[in-house]
Amino acid sequence: MSTKRRDFLRGLGAGAAGVAVGGAAGAGVASAMSRPRQASPAAEPTVAFHGVHQAGVVTPAQPHATHVAFDVVAGDRKGLADLFRTITERARFLTAGGVPPEIGIGGPPSDSGVLGPAVPADNLTVTVGVGASLFDDRFGLAAHKPAELTAMPSFPDDHLDPARTHGDLSLQLCADHRDTVLHALRDIARHTRGGMQVRWRLDGFASPPRPAGTPRNLMGFKDGISNLLVTDAAQMDQFVWLPAGAAQPWTAGGSYQVIRQIRMLVEFWDRVGIVEQERIFGRRRDSGAPLDGDHETDAPKFADDPVGEAIPLTSHIRRANPRTPQAEPSRILRRPYNYDSGVDAVGDLDMGLVFVCFQRDPDKQFATIQRRLAGEPLVDYIQPVGGGYFLILPGVRDTADYLGSGLVNLT
Amino acid sequence: MPHAAARLAVTAVLVTAAAACTGTPPAPQGAAVEVSRGRCGVGWAAPHGGDQRIAVHNVGPVTMEVELVDPATHGVYAEIESLAPAATRAVHLVLARGAYAFTCLPEDSDAETGPAVTVADGPTAGATAIAPVTEDDLGPAVGSYRAHVTAGLAALAVDVATLRTALASGDRERARQAWLVAQMAYNRLGAAYDTFGDTADAIDGLPDGLPAGVRDKDFTGLRRIEYGLWHGEALPSLGALAARLASDVAGLRKDFASSRTDPNDLPLRAHEILENTLQFELTGAADQGGGAGLATMSANLDGTRAVLDAIAPELRPRYAGWTTVEQELSAVQRLVAAQQRGGRWTPVRELSTQDRERLDGALGQLLEDLAPIAAIGEVRRTQ
Numbered sequence: 001m002s003t004k005r006r007d008f009l010r011g012l013g014a015g016a017a018g019v020a021v022g023g024a025a026g027a028g029v030a031s032a033m034s035r036p037r038q039a040s041p042a043a044e045p046t047v048a049f050h051g052v053h054q055a056g057v058v059t060p061a062q063p064h065a066t067h068v069a070f071d072v073v074a075g076d077r078k079g080l081a082d083l084f085r086t087i088t089e090r091a092r093f094l095t096a097g098g099v100p101p102e103i104g105i106g107g108p109p110s111d112s113g114v115l116g117p118a119v120p121a122d123n124l125t126v127t128v129g130v131g132a133s134l135f136d137d138r139f140g141l142a143a144h145k146p147a148e149l150t151a152m153p154s155f156p157d158d159h160l161d162p163a164r165t166h167g168d169l170s171l172q173l174c175a176d177h178r179d180t181v182l183h184a185l186r187d188i189a190r191h192t193r194g195g196m197q198v199r200w201r202l203d204g205f206a207s208p209p210r211p212a213g214t215p216r217n218l219m220g221f222k223d224g225i226s227n228l229l230v231t232d233a234a235q236m237d238q239f240v241w242l243p244a245g246a247a248q249p250w251t252a253g254g255s256y257q258v259i260r261q262i263r264m265l266v267e268f269w270d271r272v273g274i275v276e277q278e279r280i281f282g283r284r285r286d287s288g289a290p291l292d293g294d295h296e297t298d299a300p301k302f303a304d305d306p307v308g309e310a311i312p313l314t315s316h317i318r319r320a321n322p323r324t325p326q327a328e329p330s331r332i333l334r335r336p337y338n339y340d341s342g343v344d345a346v347g348d349l350d351m352g353l354v355f356v357c358f359q360r361d362p363d364k365q366f367a368t369i370q371r372r373l374a375g376e377p378l379v380d381y382i383q384p385v386g387g388g389y390f391l392i393l394p395g396v397r398d399t400a401d402y403l404g405s406g407l408v409n410l411t
Numbered sequence: 412m413p414h415a416a417a418r419l420a421v422t423a424v425l426v427t428a429a430a431a432c433t434g435t436p437p438a439p440q441g442a443a444v445e446v447s448r449g450r451c452g453v454g455w456a457a458p459h460g461g462d463q464r465i466a467v468h469n470v471g472p473v474t475m476e477v478e479l480v481d482p483a484t485h486g487v488y489a490e491i492e493s494l495a496p497a498a499t500r501a502v503h504l505v506l507a508r509g510a511y512a513f514t515c516l517p518e519d520s521d522a523e524t525g526p527a528v529t530v531a532d533g534p535t536a537g538a539t540a541i542a543p544v545t546e547d548d549l550g551p552a553v554g555s556y557r558a559h560v561t562a563g564l565a566a567l568a569v570d571v572a573t574l575r576t577a578l579a580s581g582d583r584e585r586a587r588q589a590w591l592v593a594q595m596a597y598n599r600l601g602a603a604y605d606t607f608g609d610t611a612d613a614i615d616g617l618p619d620g621l622p623a624g625v626r627d628k629d630f631t632g633l634r635r636i637e638y639g640l641w642h643g644e645a646l647p648s649l650g651a652l653a654a655r656l657a658s659d660v661a662g663l664r665k666d667f668a669s670s671r672t673d674p675n676d677l678p679l680r681a682h683e684i685l686e687n688t689l690q691f692e693l694t695g696a697a698d699q700g701g702g703a704g705l706a707t708m709s710a711n712l713d714g715t716r717a718v719l720d721a722i723a724p725e726l727r728p729r730y731a732g733w734t735t736v737e738q739e740l741s742a743v744q745r746l747v748a749a750q751q752r753g754g755r756w757t758p759v760r761e762l763s764t765q766d767r768e769r770l771d772g773a774l775g776q777l778l779e780d781l782a783p784i785a786a787i788g789e790v791r792r793t794q
Binding site for chain 1: 462487488489490502503504505538539541739764765768769771772773775776778779782783785786787789
């Protein structure tokens with residue numbers, strides 16, 4: 001219905017192949033300009049793709065992310081295996097960086113060109129999980145579903161939108177720059193159209209420290225101060241990574257990912273006094289210190305404050321982590337991002353938190369915390385609207401391996 | 412200008428690097444090569460196989476196209492279109508062991524192919540040469556496509572006459588059914604991207620972009636009648652629109668009979684028809700109330716099949732993905748056909764999430780695999 005494309009092609013006398021060659025010519029210039037980087041390849045920030053675990057879990061959060069849930073449309077087990085192989089091949093290339101192959105006159109360019117002729121790794125991580133719905137009768141996987149993998153329940157304070165909840169697969173893309181994340185998403189989607197379709201997508205960003213310490217969420221509070229230490233391998237094995245010898249041995253090296261789109265009602269929040277805001281969280285807004293402390297790194301002394309005079313018993317930090325021996329097993333590795341997604345029907349800003357956490361058991365960890373938080377005063381100012389539970393697949397061991405290889409080959 | 416001609420030689424510089432390892436494009440290396448009119452490719456000595464970048468500098472006085480070819484078959488590995496005087500551009504490809512040559516196609520003079528060179532190292536498999544498609548090659552395809560459209564327009568005229576009769580009968584349901592038949596007849600013609608010029612807007616135009624939208628006097632044709640049929644407009648007023656439609660279809664038949672079809676249009680249309688379907692029908696954007704997006708899509712798939720059938724003799728041997736495309740097209744047709752139950756097409760807004768995702772995925776994959784046909788089938792000079 002539009003004439004523009006035809007006129008463009010005719011006017012320039014250039015078809016798709018001509019454009020492809022033009023892109024290649026441009027590469028020469030970029031190559032010359034990027035030579036200093038070529039001279040020291042180690043300077044190219046890269047996160048290793050192969051390993052026992054997937055990257056993007058204990059990897060320090062890169063500034064930009066997208067979380068996308070897909071439904072698989074491949075029709076059978078072989079189609080699912082092909083899909084996992086294709087995602088793996090694309091992830092292997094994208095996370096390493098390199099020059100996309102030239103097609104010549106055989107088709108349109110193989111790459112979108114968004115990152116220039118040489119794709120930089122840019123600390124990209126590609127992290128893939130599977131949802132409980134993948135284990136229905138389509139692929140014959142029902143017998144291999146771990147008991148811990150369920151659909152995300154609707155918690156009492158949730159407002160879940162089915163169009164933004166669940167999914168057969170989760171794809172987490174994180175990188176140092178927004179264009180790298182979008183390039184990776186376009187590339188993976190282009191190569192998998194017949195295998196999976198986007199169900200929902202949520203773009204996130206990590207704010208820089210303001211002015212120092214833990215980054216702030218969009219309510220103005222430092223978020224994630226008390227977190228597991230990704231540098232503590234024993235802690236990661238205890239709380240995050242799935243062990244060998246589980247009931248479903250194919251899951252060893254994986255982890256459970258919980259994604260929650262938590263909208264923050266920021267207009268309402270901004271009309272709340274600072275004292276109430278701080279009592280809702282249990283921390284000072286400016287410093288992040290617990291209300292009984294001076295610095296964000298100070299541990300709250302709940303035992304010294306049994307009736308909640310300094311830090312209310314209903315405050316978010318006290319409910320989330322009461323710092324008791326009983327609560328210790330429910331600790332999680334949080335890896336959240338802020339999101340900003342336009343406006344709603346009444347003109348209020350749609351923004352909030354992409355809450356992401358990893359653990360060995362979503363019910364014993366995340367959901368247990370969630371049950372403690374039920375009814376906390378904060379729920380008046382936030383709305384969980386979507387997300388899902390996913391099992392992050394074990395890592396891709398080497399160039400012969402692929403994501404999900406331990407699953408799709410089961411009989 | 413012998414002096415200038417000598418100075419303005421077209422030079423090609425062969426460069427190479429292990430691009431995949433460093434993450435940067437191949438960097439310059441090796442000897443410069445002279446290429447010019449009468450000397451197209453001379454001096455491209457000792458070429459190497461593997462991931463190669465070949466920069467071509469046109470220092471001649473005329474714009475030319477330059478192709479890297481298989482000297483035995485004249486199949487094209489890579490091309491540089493419209494290389495202007497003083498411009499430098501490069502081709503980047505993997506050269507397997509074998510013979511290569513440059514072909515230069517200067518404006519206003521004959522093509523010439525330079526000396527063949529032999530690549531004796533590098534991989535055994537590399538870029539694939541594709542035999543260029545000429546205007547003559549596509550002659551029979553244009554003929555069969557035009558015959559298909561001519562017959563389709565005749566059928567459309569009959570269907571529009573039936574629609575007028577139905578509107579005159581005062582039976583809205585009968586008129587809606589007749590409208591759908593005409594809508595599908597038109598969309599079977601694959602009228603994507605201005606195939607039929609301005610006449611098409613009067614027949615299939617949407618209210619988008621018209622100052623008064625659906626109330627605009629220039630909103631006419633099948634979509635306008637659809638709007639009226641599903642928004643309670645009086646049938647006699649729609650009869651007047653249908654009379655106008657009949658007149659516009661008659662005009663289109665006349666125009667089409669005397670028009671020329673650009674052979675380039677056919678390979679382009681292989682994916683463009685369904686690009687429109689994805690953009691306007693499967694999204695529901697074009698729906699004026701009839702919920703006929705999938706019926707229209709079904710017709711567009713037929714139109715795409717007709718285009719593929721017409722160009723298959725030339726494109727099938729040139730495109731390894733041809734069989735896959737035919738299978739995928741059939742698979743999408745089955746998915747769409749399953750949404751017609753008891754004579755009713757499911758409106759796209761009523762599709763279940765699973766059905767919608769399957770349709771989107773199947774059409775998206777088909778479009779990816781149709782896209783190379785436009786590049787391979789682009790008409791190229793050979794002389």
